[in-house]
Amino acid sequence: MPVSGKQLLPFADMVRKGDAERLWTGQSLLIEPHAALAHAAGAGARIPMGTSVTLMPLRHPFQAALQARSLAALTGQPFVAGFGTGPEPFVRALRAQGYTSPLTAVREYATIVRALLAGEAVDHVGAYFSMGGALPPMDTPPVELGLGVLRPRMAELAGELADVAITWLAPPHYLAESIVPALARGAERTDRPRPRLTAVVHVSLDAADRDHETTVLAAAQAHLQAPHYADMLGRAGIDVDPHDLPKTAARLIDSGTAAVGSADDILRAVTAYREAGADEVVLSTIGTQTLEGTRASLDALATITAAQRSSR
Known part of the structure; x- marks a missing residue:
């Protein structure tokens, strides 16, 4: 904020x-x-x-x-x-x-x-x-x-009414298997194009003294304690343990839900989201911003976007 x-x-x-x-x-x-x-x-x-x-x-x-x-x-x-x-x-x-x-x-x-x-x-x-x-x-x-959108029924409604469906903490495989088909079903009911899919993805770039699990938890902690997010992640095969949120943050990393590591690692995670059906990927540095401030957040984004430009 x-x-x-x-x-x-x-x-x-x-x-x-x-x-x-x-x-x-x-x-x-x-x-x-x-x-x-x-x-x-x-x-x-x-x-x-x-x-x-x-x-x-x-x-x-x-x-x-x-x-x-x-x-x-x-x-x-x-x-x-x-x-x-x-x-x-x-x-x-x-x-x-x-x-x-x-x-x-x-x-x-x-x-x-x-x-x-x-x-x-x-x-x-x-x-x-x-x-x-x-x-x-x-x-x-x-x-x-x-x-x-988090779950298929809301995704179907977005397919009927929205121009853009926006996901948060939704793993790539869950987008491909559940959300994208639901968007298509909703759009088909009203004979309109499928909405664009925008995936918000928490990122943590390698840096000295930066712990990725801590950074991802700082970004996701409030949402991980919300029942509707826990339900969505459970549907995606990611168990949310309310008594051990650091372990849950590790599961977000292992599943590719959060993108961490080098700039190339993060871009590979972005590619996985695109291959799953995301038309737009939002790089969220909320965790870095929370723990280290604006300068660290901007530096991370600058490094990742520079790597993206050089890979074109």
């Missing part, structure tokens, strides 16, 4: 220079992510951006569509607006009760956001979200609707 707007600027500059294709940020409870990205745009970062993912209980679908379209306007570039339900305790804290049917909640939210971004008047009264009206017309670069 960034603690200042300027903290994003060197990451944005890597995209501006062509080292990467898009700047991604997740949900932050320190500086709100749309505000942070707008700051970067105002500082000259006219680059493609995306959120992976912002949490639905925090904003009405109208506000979500408005914020996403605003960033497309401010950057002059396409924007991926990724949404997810968030963990059940968080949902309950904001709504007094959880989503009895997360699939229904996501369907309603995504349907409203998609229609608003398309310039349509919406008249929807749902179990969780309702909307009557439209966004005022405005010509902007496209906003793509993204949905966070």
